[in-house]
Structures are given as structure tokens and as C-alpha cells.
Amino acid sequence: MKNLIYLTGGARSGKSSFALQCADTYDRKAFLATAEAFDEEMQRRILKHKEERGDGYYTIEEPLHIDRAISAMPGDIDVVIVDCLTVWAGNLMHAFDSDEVIMSYLERFMTVLKEPPCNVILVSNEVGMGIVPDNAMARKFRDITGIINQKTAAAATQAWLLCSGIPMRLK
Amino acid sequence: MKNLIYLTGGARSGKSSFALQCADTYDRKAFLATAEAFDEEMQRRILKHKEERGDGYYTIEEPLHIDRAISAMPGDIDVVIVDCLTVWAGNLMHAFDSDEVIMSYLERFMTVLKEPPCNVILVSNEVGMGIVPDNAMARKFRDITGIINQKTAAAATQAWLLCSGIPMRLK
Amino acid sequence: MKNLIYLTGGARSGKSSFALQCADTYDRKAFLATAEAFDEEMQRRILKHKEERGDGYYTIEEPLHIDRAISAMPGDIDVVIVDCLTVWAGNLMHAFDSDEVIMSYLERFMTVLKEPPCNVILVSNEVGMGIVPDNAMARKFRDITGIINQKTAAAATQAWLLCSGIPMRLK
Numbered sequence: 001m002k003n004l005i006y007l008t009g010g011a012r013s014g015k016s017s018f019a020l021q022c023a024d025t026y027d028r029k030a031f032l033a034t035a036e037a038f039d040e041e042m043q044r045r046i047l048k049h050k051e052e053r054g055d056g057y058y059t060i061e062e063p064l065h066i067d068r069a070i071s072a073m074p075g076d077i078d079v080v081i082v083d084c085l086t087v088w089a090g091n092l093m094h095a096f097d098s099d100e101v102i103m104s105y106l107e108r109f110m111t112v113l114k115e116p117p118c119n120v121i122l123v124s125n126e127v128g129m130g131i132v133p134d135n136a137m138a139r140k141f142r143d144i145t146g147i148i149n150q151k152t153a154a155a156a157t158q159a160w161l162l163c164s165g166i167p168m169r170l171k
Numbered sequence: 172m173k174n175l176i177y178l179t180g181g182a183r184s185g186k187s188s189f190a191l192q193c194a195d196t197y198d199r200k201a202f203l204a205t206a207e208a209f210d211e212e213m214q215r216r217i218l219k220h221k222e223e224r225g226d227g228y229y230t231i232e233e234p235l236h237i238d239r240a241i242s243a244m245p246g247d248i249d250v251v252i253v254d255c256l257t258v259w260a261g262n263l264m265h266a267f268d269s270d271e272v273i274m275s276y277l278e279r280f281m282t283v284l285k286e287p288p289c290n291v292i293l294v295s296n297e298v299g300m301g302i303v304p305d306n307a308m309a310r311k312f313r314d315i316t317g318i319i320n321q322k323t324a325a326a327a328t329q330a331w332l333l334c335s336g337i338p339m340r341l342k
Numbered sequence: 343m344k345n346l347i348y349l350t351g352g353a354r355s356g357k358s359s360f361a362l363q364c365a366d367t368y369d370r371k372a373f374l375a376t377a378e379a380f381d382e383e384m385q386r387r388i389l390k391h392k393e394e395r396g397d398g399y400y401t402i403e404e405p406l407h408i409d410r411a412i413s414a415m416p417g418d419i420d421v422v423i424v425d426c427l428t429v430w431a432g433n434l435m436h437a438f439d440s441d442e443v444i445m446s447y448l449e450r451f452m453t454v455l456k457e458p459p460c461n462v463i464l465v466s467n468e469v470g471m472g473i474v475p476d477n478a479m480a481r482k483f484r485d486i487t488g489i490i491n492q493k494t495a496a497a498a499t500q501a502w503l504l505c506s507g508i509p510m511r512l513k
Contacts (some may be wrong), residue, residue: 004200006335008334008335009470009471010300010468010469010488011470011471011474011481011484011485011488012470012484012488012489012491012492013470013486013488013491013492014492016330020345023327023495027207041237041317041478041481049186054406070182086387102393124335126181126334126335126470127181127471127472127474128180128181128182128183128184128297129180129182129297129298129299129300129301129352129468129470129471129474130298130299130300130301130302130470130471130472130473130474131298131304131313131472132298133181133473136212136432138473139212140183141473142183142473143182143183145500146181146182146183146184147183149183149184149335149336150183150184150185150335150336151336152335152407153335153337154249154336154337155337159335159337161335161339163350163468163492163501163512164348164466164468164491164492164494164495164501164512165493165495166495166496166512166513167494168339168503168510168512170334170335170337170339171337177506179505180504181471238475253347270475291493297352297471297505297506298352299351299352299353299354299355299468300351300352300353300468300469300470300471300472300474301469301470301472302469302472302475302483302484303353303447303469307383310353310383313352313353313354314353314354316352316354317352317354317355318354319352319505320355320506321354321355321356321506321507323506324506324507324508325507325508330506330508330509332505332506335386341505341506341510342507
């Protein structure tokens, strides 16, 4: 059985670094980036993460169809880091108005996670521990992210919360 | 001695589901809802929670006087879920300008929690782990919610933090 | 070797109270406040914290050069509470535009923490578990705070997350 490691935490809590650390126990590694570089700030953040990763990663960029991207992973890959589910949630909301369509993406992803072709490390974010946002879109984003987090964490073989760079085992 | 179970976590972290799960160990159950359906979004959220609960709950709606609502609980009730303290805090702020009045409500609630007529499950929220809000009302809301959380968690026989649907024992 | 205790948590999560509790195991105590009283609300908050501390604290106010303030601590001090790193981060951002300058302050602080003249209790905040802020300054603030938290928590001999007033051991 493959490992499914779920990592969550706030912004700059050390999630991506811990994901790389978890992946280091494996040989052939892939990185599935869900972020797209829309502006300069995002380009800088993506580049910074890429530098932290160094070589040795087969990189795929996929904003929406992460189910397919994992299914189509080359057969010699031992582990893939999916970084991150929160950006994926934002991409889905940007692409589709319909909750049903968004949830169908999540369902297909969950199906792939049941029998993934390699070990999977999922990086997500805690976004629901601040003040209730004023605007309805942000509240919807919290709802969708929360559902994604609950479903994927429930399916995971390991789950961790990162806090100030320190991993706490959730399960 | 009655159990006083305190649950907290971010939005969509699985608090209400875990509250139902905790209540399932008891026979005759009540649900004390503090939310009022001001608009369509809230009506949807309330209805959704009601459907998740299913039958088998005696439901009370009380935005402010939750101390009285618990005191007046029918004698055959084994457990009441109070969902949630954060909405109650918002209701108190909406109803009263005076901090003293708000704190007097909290004091009366704490008195009832010392010797409740049945087991109590308190649902609250983490709202203070984001950026400091721009407006003074939101900062005051964080303060009041924080005080309520500290006092009720201190009085609790069990406390849990929900994170991505997974309960972590606080005490 | 001196103790370096790192405390984090949301607003009103009981960090400052727990810091006082940690300090109570020491004899001669100092308090290094990073906040400046710019307005009435801040004055009230600072005064409230001061009253909670009571007497028995040698108090220093230093918004920027906390490295020097710790180095220059009187020789008979056993422990200093630094409250808090998040306000320090805000002060640095307010004083300097350059990331390099801000990071040089952090580096000097980290150097002092390697061999502090007394035991140190660091109070910080979780600010990255809400919705991604709209404005770039707030995102930068989350980044800087996150880096400070990761570095200081990594150097700490003990680290705690406060949640609803209850301390959870991080390491």
C-alpha cells in the first residue's frame, strides 16, 4: 500500500520544507505544482520554492486536473508532492461557478488517492482560523478548502500540522 | 459530575460533526443553536447543519440567554450541544455596546457551567490566527471570543482542537 | 546552558499569561516590550498587560534593537520575556523598506539567542491561518513573521502553541 501523507499549516509555517524532507526518504521524486505565475509576486514565490527544491525533481504544472496528473505519473516515480491543495481550490473557483463541478473534481481526485500509482504527499493550508471574511467569495473559499482538507486528511495514512516550522502529528 | 466538552477549530474544520459524534454516546440529546437566520446564506448553513444532525435532537434557538436555556433544559435530556460560542459572542456585541454587560452574560454562563443539569458540549471557533483586522470591531470580537474560549476551555473536563477534520486533544 | 522558551498562538489565546507563568519559576525577571503606545487602544492594551504582570519585573521598552536590549540585560536578571516578536516584525517593516535590513536585524537577534546572558521566553503570534490578505504589505508581514517564527522556534529549547488558553507542547 502506498503512503498518503497530508500536511497542513498556516502561511510560512514550514509546510513545503517538511514536504521536501518527507520526500527525501524516497528515491525518484516528482513535484506537482498547482500554482500558475499570474504576476511578478507569484513568479518570485514559485522560483524561490523551485530553488529550495533543487534538482532531482520531475516537475509537473497542473492547475486543475491534478487527478489526471497523478494517474499519468511516469511508472518509475516513487513519490509526488502536490503543492498545494489550497491553490488548487482557488483555481477551481476561478474556473467554475458551479459547486457541483468543483465537487466533481474533488471526487475524481479522491478516487485517484484511493489507489495512487506512487506515494503521495499533499500540502494544504489552514485558512479558517481568522476572522470571518467580509466577502462571500472568501467565505466560499474557506468552505471549499475546508471540505478538501477534511476529505484528504481522512484518506491520509499520516497527517501533520506545521506550526512555526515544527511538525505536529495529527494522525 | 457532568462532562463539559470544549471543541474549537477553524471554519469547516469538522467541529460540528465531531460534536455530533461526541453526543452520540448519550441517549437523549438537545441542540442549542445560537445562530439566527438573518439572510439566505445563513438559512442555508443552518438548514445544512440541521440535516446533518438528523432526527433525535430536541432543538432550542437562543441567541443571547444561553445560560437560561441550559438551566431550563428538560430533566430527561442527557446532553446538550451549544453551537456555537463564537456566534453567541457576535450576538452579544450586536445587542450591547457595553463590555460590562457582555461580560456579565459570560459570568452567568460560567456559573451555569459549574453545575449544569446535563452534560454539555461547547462548540467554539479559532478566530485569532490570521492577520490583525483593520477595524476595531473585529479586533474587539477577537478579544471577546478569546476571553470566552479561555474561560470555557479552563472549565471544561475535556478540550479538543479540530484541524482538517481530525480532533487533537488539548486536555 | 540557558533555556529558550518559544510561545506562539492566536490573539487572546493566553500566550502572555503562560509566559508569566513560565517566568515565575525564575527569581529576578525582566520584561522586554516591543510595542509602542501610538494610540489610545494600544495604551489600554499595554497598561492592561502591565497590570497583569504586577510588580517584580524590570521593564525595558525597545521596538527595534531587541538584540542589544538582551545583550545589555543587567547581570542579575535570571529571565527575560520578549513580548512580542510579531509587533517587532511590524516595527521593522514600519522602519525599513529593505528586506535585507530587516533580515539583518533577525540575524543579529539569532546570534544573541545562541548565547543569551539569561533565560529567554519569546512570545510570538500565529498570523498565517486566515484567508490570504488582499494587500501586499499584509502578505509580506505574514512572510516575515513566519520566517521569524520558524528561526526562533528552531533555536528554542522548548516550544508551545497556546490554544484557548491551553498550552500544547510543540517540542
